[in-house]
Amino acid sequence: MTMTLCHDEDITMRLLLLLVLSVGGLLRVAASQPLESTDRGYVWRCGDEYVRFDRGRWTAGIEGEAEFAWDMVLWHDQWIYETLAGGEVDAPPALTDERDQAYAFRLNLLDRDFAVDETVVLENTISFAQQPARYPGQIEPGRQPLAIHGVTPATARVPQYSKLELCVALDATYDNPFDPDDVQLDALFTTPSGRQCVVPGFFTVEHRCEVADGVEVLIPQQESGWRVRFTPQEIGRYQWQLRLRDRSGEITGGGGTVECTPGNCPGFIRTSKSDPHYLAFDNGDGFFPIGHNLPIYHTTGQRGADAMRKFAAAGENFNRWWMSSSSLGIEWEDQIGWYRQDVAARIDQTLELAAELGQYYMLCMDTHQDFREAGWERNPFNVRNGGPCATPSDWFTDEVARRHYQKRLRYTVARWGYSPHVLCWEFGNEMEGWEGASDEVKFPWHKEMSDYLRSIDPYGHLITTSFWTNTGPEQYWDLENIDIVQTHCYTNDDNNVAQTVRRYCLRQWKRFDKPHIFGEFGIRSHSSTADKDPQGWAIHNALWAGLTSFAAGGPMPWWHENYIDPLDLYFHFTALARFTQDVPLGSARWTLLETEPPEFVEVERPPQPRDIVITPASQWGKPEHNEFVIRRDGSIEDERTPQQHLHGQSHQHLKNPPAFVVDYPAPGQFVVRVGRVSASGLLKIWVDDELQCERELPCGEGLGKESVYRPQWKLWETTYDEDVAVDIPAGTHRIRVENFGRDWVTASSYRFTGCQVLVRPNVLVCGMQSESLAILWLQNLDSSWYQHGQGTVPPVAGFQLVVRGLADGPYDVEWWDTWKGVPVRADQIEARGGGLLLTVPELQTDTAAKIRAR
Known part of the structure; x- marks a missing residue:
């Protein structure tokens, strides 16, 4: 042919x-x-x-x-x-x-x-070759009477927190060895202290990995059978007994012992006992995750093992893996309840490599892409493919679907729960994406599944979930068995990401006594990042802002294959890893570092009036606040942020139009940057309750810069990217903006010309302190990815900063180059009257400091 x-x-x-x-x-x-x-x-x-x-x-x-x-x-x-x-x-x-x-x-x-x-x-x-009598990896039903013939442990002595694997020879009657309702193997371990725990067993098909021309090929072998994987946490002698069930009944047998000896592994990762906002190992050592996302590695052209070694060489110790249809998902055969054994073998290898490299994974068990559009069409849970669910929402409520999910959880715990390198289980990537599913079905499902997972995991791994609406609904984080609070944030604006990261971190730190991790982060959710920020300023600023604002780990950027790897931006993670090496994150309690506002070294400096630009948040829903008081330095009181969508007549329940209170030192303008408009918009602007502007924003073919018809809603969406401006006299004014159109209007930014008067250095101050150490990050607020792209980053002239809350006495202050991750200067300073005076020379971008009592 x-x-x-x-x-x-x-x-x-x-x-x-x-x-x-x-x-x-x-x-x-x-x-x-x-x-x-x-x-x-x-x-x-x-x-x-x-x-x-x-x-x-x-x-x-x-x-x-x-x-x-x-x-x-x-x-x-x-x-x-x-x-x-x-x-x-x-x-x-x-x-x-x-x-x-x-x-x-x-x-x-x-x-x-x-x-x-x-x-x-x-x-x-x-x-075509003649078919063999038995294919490699072929799974056959069991038709023998219930029996345990023998157990072969991999070793008689195992170091603490290392794997003991039992190979179990057994017979039973079953059709599907992955279905615990059909056949179930458990090991009952008795610890040296007398505690008992149940460890589920699992069926496996052995695979051999070959690499040809840089491509991994997993080849099934004739060997298959039953395994139990166990990790001892106490020193001393363990005993085990096996329990086997099938449709005919239950038997026990195959008992044995193993000696647990001292080892070098620090243990499983827990919520820190020293500070619940951080992570720590069983031995008390703190753990601060640093890494970036690589959830679907085969699309990058890299072998997974090669990518992980490159991560580790740069000082990264953390990653998220997606168990999705296109990556490491196991329940993607033609029927639910059957698990892809080549994929399972790949996860085995991944965790073995993690142990070698000292890396830890958030294992994400599903993602929304598999439950919407084309992903749902091929999903085995879809009724059209023989599954039990007519819609993705049914996956949360259907009894058969929920039971099968619990079976998959059991298999996951049985096969990979042994590993301390599973930092946590993540139920799903961005749960809003399950098409048509509301919180009314998702929240009780999270309660049920987190309780169930906690009950079957003998090692007590941490549990989390995630949402694409940034910090997600708070009720989920309040669940007893959801241990880690997550944020996914794509700013989709030109603002300084450090301020965004700090705002989210401080909010979650104050609200929850749980670790908070930025599971995903980026400046754009769909468009390219490489052309906008080729040097990685957003990565840099997010990492350092998160570190010094109580994040339990460095914010994890997206875009590995078309950004971080080809532009070789690994050095950003290396710098953070070097700085944190001796910082007791997870082994000490941390509080906010108190500082006074920075002051210029030169006493008399003329004010520097500039425009204040407020970029609204890109989240959906009714805004919580509608009154925003803008300070002269450009910040907003109470750290409030307006939302991007100005809702119109079709979403009356979401309307809460913003008003801004701002002081104009001289006559200027108020400028609304109009982005996208749905159906039609009618923008009105009031100044001190007097209507000053009314602008129609029609939608349709050929209008604006671009118009797209949305057939699912039967309307046009038009992109304007235009400014709507009104003149404002000098003085303090209240400016209100409202949309009276059919649907929503997006405000990309609000600009107040000439209103920012910088009488103090334009610096972001982020700091924390423990009993033995304080860390501080100072950023020139103009040193953002956008300003670097424009080539306009004026340095901040020399300034001084007073740190409060430290005992009087001598201190060593070590200043760091955050780009290279090396110390560059050391000061010896005396704290007097409860204040430590720091002097910072001209600040081009940013700097960090470690402060220790001498």
């Missing part, structure tokens, strides 16, 4: 070629047919066979009845490839096509292999 491929644009995505074959014959095709455009790609069909291409403008032609030119042996659920007769395999051959239940051949080609308008001809061959 001859196939010709050609693309007519220089795209940067992969081409996925999928041929579904019938067994025992050649793929016969008629003359070429044109590709049809679909929402999920381009599809060519011929009878029951089809060729599918990912998005991009491609053309294809298929002629003749020749055999493919790939020399491969085809078995039911595994390709074993021997020689390559042309082209490159960029990913391992796949198993059967999940939905069509047919033999499938997948070939990943990259656009870099083709020039624009170049036609490439591939001549390929496939041969």
Whole structure:
């Protein structure tokens, strides 16, 4: 068979070629047919066979009845490839096509292999081998009487917090070895202190990992069977007894002992006993997570192991892994209740590597992408695929779905709960994304599942969840068994991210006695970051603001494969890791460092009037506040932030229009930057209760800078990106903005011209103190990613800062270069009258300090 491929644009995505074959014959095709455009790609069909291409403008032609030119042996659920007769395999051959239940051949080609308008001809061959009596990794039902034949421990002595693995030879009657209602193995351990704990066992298919041309291929082996993984936490002799159940009854047996000896592992990660806002190991050592997100590593072109070694070399010790359909999700076979064993083997390897590298993972067990749109279409829980759920919302309420989720939790704990390198379990990535699911169904589900997970996890791993609305609904964080408070924040504005990070951190620190982690962070949620901030100023500022504002770990940026890795921005994490190496985060209690407002060293400086720009938050919902008092330095009293959406007539229940109280030293302007408008807008602006401006903002084809029709809501959405301005006289005024249009208007920013008078240094001061150490970060507020991109970062002239709350006496102050992560200056300063006077020379960007009593 001859196939010709050609693309007519220089795209940067992969081409996925999928041929579904019938067994025992050649793929016969008629003359070429044109590709049809679909929402999920381009599809060519011929009878029951089809060729599918990912998005991009491609053309294809298929002629003749020749055999493919790939020399491969085809078995039911595994390709074993021997020689390559042309082209490159960029990913391992796949198993059967999940939905069509047919033999499938997948070939990943990259656009870099083709020039624009170049036609490439591939001549390929496939041969079929005789099927063996038993395929590698084939899972067969059990049909023997209940029996435990023997137990083989991996060792008779195991160091504390290290893995003991038991291989259990057993017989039972079952259809699905992954279903604990069908067959269930447990180990009952008695600790040296007499405490008893139940450790679930699990069924596994062994896999061998081979690497070919930088690609990992996991090959199933004939070996499969039952395992128990256990991590002893006490020194001394442990005893165990096995319990086995199936549909016929229950037996016990297979007992044994193991000796736990002292080891080097610090233990599992807990909420710190010294300070509930931080993390610590069982031995009391603190743990401060530093890392960035790499949840779906195979899309990056990097092997997971290679990426993790690169992380570790830079001082990163933390990452989030998604158990999703496209990554490490296990329940993605054609039926629920069956678990992908090649993926499970990959997680095994990941945790073994974590132990080698000293890294810890937040294991996220689901993500919203699998429960909406195309993800839901192929989700095995979908009723159209044989599952129990008509909608994604049913996943939270349907009894069968909830029970299967608990079974998956049990398997997860059984197979990976042994590892101290699982920092925590995360129920889901951004729970608002489950299409159509409200808090009325999600909140009780979180209560039920967190209680259940706590009850079956013998090691008591921490538990969390996450939301895309920044800090998420507070009621979830109040649940007893939700241990870590999470924030996901994409600012989607041009503001200084340090102020945003600090605001969220202080809010969560004051509200919850729990660790708070920025699980995701970025300046843009959908568009490119590399072109906006190639040096990583936003990463830098977020990391240091989080460190000095009670975050339990460094905020975790997104965009590994197209930003952090190609631009080699790892040094930002290295610098933070070096600074925190001797900071007792998690092993001491921390409080807010009290400081007086900084003052210029030069006593008389003329005021520097500048514009005040307020960037609203991009969250949805009714704003909590509608009155904003703006100080002369540009800050807002009570750290309030207006919301971006100005709701109109269709969302009356969400309306709470903002008003600003501001002092104009001289006549100026109030400027609203109008972004997007839905359906239509009518913007009105009052100054001191007098209407000063009325601006219609219609929506429709050809209006504004861009207009898009939203068929799901049957309306037009128009982007204006225009300023609406009113003149303001000198003096203090109250300015109110309201939208009377059909739907919402977004205010990208509010500008008050000439209102910021800097009588003090334009510096952000962030600091904390423990009994033995104070840390301080000082940032030039103009040193933001946006201002660096504009090339306008004026330095702050020399200033002084008084630190309060320290006992009188001599102190060593160590100043750090935060970009390189090295100390650059040491001062010896005497604290007098409860104050320590620090002098800072000209501040170009930022600096950090460690303050210790001498």
